Amino acid sequence: MKTKRVPKVTVQRMALYVQALEGMLQKEIKVVSSEGLAAACNVNSSQIRKDLAYFGEFGVRGVGYYVSDLLGAMRAYLGIDRVWNCALVGVGNLGRALLRHEQLAQRGFRIVAAFDCDPFKIGEVVAEHEIICTRRLKEVKEELAIEIGMIATPPERAQRAANHLIEAGVKGIINFAPAIVSVPEGITIDYVDFSHSLVTLAFQLSVPPED
Amino acid sequence: MKTKRVPKVTVQRMALYVQALEGMLQKEIKVVSSEGLAAACNVNSSQIRKDLAYFGEFGVRGVGYYVSDLLGAMRAYLGIDRVWNCALVGVGNLGRALLRHEQLAQRGFRIVAAFDCDPFKIGEVVAEHEIICTRRLKEVKEELAIEIGMIATPPERAQRAANHLIEAGVKGIINFAPAIVSVPEGITIDYVDFSHSLVTLAFQLSVPPED
DNA sequence: ATATGTGAAAGTTTTCACAGCA
DNA sequence: TGCTGTGAAAACTTTCACATAT
Numbered sequence A, B: 001m002k003t004k005r006v007p008k009v010t011v012q013r014m015a016l017y018v019q020a021l022e023g024m025l026q027k028e029i030k031v032v033s034s035e036g037l038a039a040a041c042n043v044n045s046s047q048i049r050k051d052l053a054y055f056g057e058f059g060v061r062g063v064g065y066y067v068s069d070l071l072g073a074m075r076a077y078l079g080i081d082r083v084w085n086c087a088l089v090g091v092g093n094l095g096r097a098l099l100r101h102e103q104l105a106q107r108g109f110r111i112v113a114a115f116d117c118d119p120f121k122i123g124e125v126v127a128e129h130e131i132i133c134t135r136r137l138k139e140v141k142e143e144l145a146i147e148i149g150m151i152a153t154p155p156e157r158a159q160r161a162a163n164h165l166i167e168a169g170v171k172g173i174i175n176f177a178p179a180i181v182s183v184p185e186g187i188t189i190d191y192v193d194f195s196h197s198l199v200t201l202a203f204q205l206s207v208p209p210e211d
Numbered sequence C: 001a002t003a004t005g006t007g008a009a010a011g012t013t014t015t016c017a018c019a020g021c022a
Numbered sequence D: 001t002g003c004t005g006t007g008a009a010a011a012c013t014t015t016c017a018c019a020t021a022t
Helices: A008-026 A034-041 A045-053 A067-078 A093-099 A102-106 A134-144 A155-168 A194-206 B008-026 B034-041 B045-053 B067-078 B093-100 B102-106 B134-144 B155-168 B194-206
Strands: A084-089 A109-116 A129-133 A148-151 A172-175 A188-191 B084-089 B109-116 B129-133 B148-151 B172-175 B188-191
Touching: A008 A034, A008 A045, A008 A067, A008 B194, A034 A045, A067 B194, A084 A093, A084 A134, A084 A155, A093 A109, A093 B093, A102 A109, A102 B194, A109 A134, A109 B194, A129 A134, A134 A155, A148 A155, A148 B194, A155 A172, A172 B194, A188 B194, A194 B008, A194 B067, A194 B102, A194 B109, A194 B148, A194 B172, A194 B188, B008 B034, B008 B045, B008 B067, B034 B045, B084 B093, B084 B134, B084 B155, B093 B109, B102 B109, B109 B134, B129 B134, B134 B155, B148 B155, B155 B172
Parallel strands: A084 A109, A084 A148, A109 A129, A148 A172, A172 A188, B084 B109, B084 B148, B109 B129, B148 B172, B172 B188
Antiparallel strands: none
């Protein structure tokens, strides 16, 4: 096993592999080759072998990978073999969808508190969560052992939401708001921006298909 | 101007630049240097210059870029200087959030029809859209000149939704469902998967910070 | 004087090809 | 035999450094 920095692209693909392996586990497929997993993920098979090599040796030569073992090992290495308590900041349309999103909770990302700064929303109950004033973030963060913050505010309030989270001691943030947010060293922020993905798509559709 | 294939990472960053430039336009900043834009996007300045070079020469040496001109040029090159008619397939929690998402419409991605295969939902009106039976996709696609499909179904129905869209003649799809979907040559599909982003985040938080 | 545009260098990621092992 | 794990090659992306233009 190597101890080299794992590239971000590798981690992203790993999430894909986990998804594919979960499907195989459900279909009771016991063993899969790198070729088979590659086909399921639309990826090159040596890519998969290289990616896995960052974490260890999981395969059996001449055979392939035992689906269940590989899945377990990957979950452990990725840090998703446990529950992560998350705080949602911003309970608008998207925030409500996130609160009701079964998939997230199933995969161990549990939203345990929902915050908003709109006094008309505070106290309202959405999907069994009472909306809490953003000022109480720090206090609630300690009480519920929150580790991840999800920002789903309008863009102009995203930076403030991030500041609140960071001040409360949250180290990892995922930002759904279409805004660029600055964070100090040591804080990780990842972006999920729908319109960025749509721009990429629009561009691909606009460019004449090369032949 | 070069005529070389534009890398996907470049297009993704372009969406970021557009966002930053929009902010500058609003603040009435007239001119910006690659350095200035770089700072706003947390990117290297020569990266920006290289990215822009794929599309043309927009700057003035010794001065910088005229914000409004650059924004206009970028929008045109990216194909987002117009309206794209989109179809939503799957009106669950996420689908409803997308229908109500102002940002998307503002940026020219207009959801003009919402489909679902649940007979209890068909006919219901969400955000001024009457939910239509998925079987009518082809017919409605022609009528409303739909070019982009958005899949927001449960994962097990994502492939079927994609098939419907492709059969109707849609060439570009954005998939919000946590499922891998196969599409034939010539169809573009992009993924937006929250849990993938959360996995990346969980991994970064799990790995001891290197020093 | 200042900041772009771009070749060339450095760094990273992907793919190939095959040695090594069940 | 069949498939993994991995060095080496190819492809691609980022950064540097400076000639070039205003």
